Amino acid sequence: MKREENDLLTQTDRGTPGGELLRRYWQPVFLSAELHHDKPEAIEIMGEKLVLFRDDSGAPGLMDILCPHRCADLSYGRVEDGGIRCLYHGWLFDRHGKCLDQPAEPPDSTYKNEIKHTAYPCREAAGAIFAYMGPGEPPLFPDFHFMQAPDAHVFQNKILNSCNYLQGNEGNLDPSHLSFLHANSLPRGGKEQPDKSGLHKVVHRTIFENTRPKIDIEKTRFGVRIFAERARQDGTKLVRITNFVFPNFGFFSGEDQRYGEGGYSVHWHVPINDRAHWRFDFCYHPKAELDKEHMRMRIATELDENHVPRRQAHNRYLQDREQMKSQSFAGLGGYFASHDQFAIESPGPILDRTREYLTSTDVAIVAARRMLLDSMKGLQDGKDPPFCLSNPEDNRFNDILVISAELKQGDDPRQFCRKVTADGDFHAYK
Numbered sequence: 001m002k003r004e005e006n007d008l009l010t011q012t013d014r015g016t017p018g019g020e021l022l023r024r025y026w027q028p029v030f031l032s033a034e035l036h037h038d039k040p041e042a043i044e045i046m047g048e049k050l051v052l053f054r055d056d057s058g059a060p061g062l063m064d065i066l067c068p069h070r071c072a073d074l075s076y077g078r079v080e081d082g083g084i085r086c087l088y089h090g091w092l093f094d095r096h097g098k099c100l101d102q103p104a105e106p107p108d109s110t111y112k113n114e115i116k117h118t119a120y121p122c123r124e125a126a127g128a129i130f131a132y133m134g135p136g137e138p139p140l141f142p143d144f145h146f147m148q149a150p151d152a153h154v155f156q157n158k159i160l161n162s163c164n165y166l167q168g169n170e171g172n173l174d175p176s177h178l179s180f181l182h183a184n185s186l187p188r189g190g191k192e193q194p195d196k197s198g199l200h201k202v203v204h205r206t207i208f209e210n211t212r213p214k215i216d217i218e219k220t221r222f223g224v225r226i227f228a229e230r231a232r233q234d235g236t237k238l239v240r241i242t243n244f245v246f247p248n249f250g251f252f253s254g255e256d257q258r259y260g261e262g263g264y265s266v267h268w269h270v271p272i273n274d275r276a277h278w279r280f281d282f283c284y285h286p287k288a289e290l291d292k293e294h295m296r297m298r299i300a301t302e303l304d305e306n307h308v309p310r311r312q313a314h315n316r317y318l319q320d321r322e323q324m325k326s327q328s329f330a331g332l333g334g335y336f337a338s339h340d341q342f343a344i345e346s347p348g349p350i351l352d353r354t355r356e357y358l359t360s361t362d363v364a365i366v367a368a369r370r371m372l373l374d375s376m377k378g379l380q381d382g383k384d385p386p387f388c389l390s391n392p393e394d395n396r397f398n399d400i401l402v403i404s405a406e407l408k409q410g411d412d413p414r415q416f417c418r419k420v421t422a423d424g425d426f427h428a429y430k
Contacts, residue, residue, distance in 0.1 A: 061095025
């Protein structure tokens with residue numbers, strides 16, 4: 001990779017090619033449960049300092065944090081009268097950025113009608129607040145199955161990662177690391193989870209026993225479908241199917257797998273700035289209610305109340321060398337997100353990809369990088385970016401398959417995917 005390409009892929013501020021591309025898509029920016037009616041929040045997304053608040057009706061609003069009058073911080077403001085009111089001179093803005101009141105101006109002044117503060121459309125789904133920060137009308141809000149699921153069937157969380165968003169995103173595209181980084185670290189103790197098929201035990205055993213997966217990809221309308229095939233001693237093969245969804249998240253099996261076929265996890269990597277990002281996690285199952293208490297208990301041992309990991313570079317991620325002798329390959333506990341955190345943060349806040357020596361197992365990473373670079377170039381040339389939904393007919397996602405399948409050695413995983421897609425809503429809530 002050339003250094004200038006690495007810069008293109010990692011820079012996300014407004015005005016950069018990467019930043020302009022990411023802003024063409026709906027992005028999660030906050031968890032719904034964290035945003036209270038009486039407390040605005042100061043946040044940063046893609047290098048922009050913003051204020052997030054709920055108005056009197058409970059609807060979320062996201063806007064530039066500085067009041068356009070004298071640039072006081074609106075996150076200290078009062079939520080009242082249909083919007084957020086600046087403490088400095090009392091200017092009031094609704095969640096669309098319209099100025100509703102300038103109480104220090106003469107009664108007959110119409111100047112407020114000329115003021116339009118920078119504000120971004122928001123939507124709530126799956127327990128999170130999403131925003132569109134690009135120009136013009138936003139694309140259709142993606143109707144993924146987990147976005148429309150009942151609350152009991154979806155669990156959400158976020159994790160602060162102290163590195164560029166692309167490092168986290170590329171971890172999703174790398175099936176081979178499962179055999180090493182996460183080896184021998186299955187959850188131990190705690191409440192036993194439902195297991196309708198026992199398949200998750202087969203999957204984990206095969207991943208840890210066969211460390212040489214055959215990785216193949218298929219380009220799709222939403223990004224890249226990834227096949228990781230591992231041969232088994234009985235003459236069959238395990239095919240784990242995951243997905244890169246353009247431009248910055250992935251669908252794959254995780255905690256959901258314990259509840260039987262049909263569920264998946266989503267890791268959505270949203271830049272705070274070029275040197276840090278939020279990983280928003282969504283765990284979904286269409287047919288089982290999730291044990292959220294158990295999930296929260298596991299997370300509480302690894303993250304503080306602000307979603308900041310307790311394992312950090314300064315404490316060497318609390319690596320336990322004794323644990324490495326018998327319990328786990330990495331010695332980093334049983335929480336997979338902590339393992340990932342070490343792997344993506346340890347190269348530094350912005351990975352220098354000119355130092356890499358890629359192999360055959362990195363084919364999905366290469367495809368995703370090329371897709372990002374080509375899309376940035378296309379956007380600069382006036383072309384529409386990929387997977388920006390405008391047709392309601394395209395806003396259905398039976399083709400995003402997350403499956404671990406036991407197939408015969410000669411079976412074609414692509415044909416298997418086409419059959420599953422044709423059979424209907426494999427991941428839909430029923």
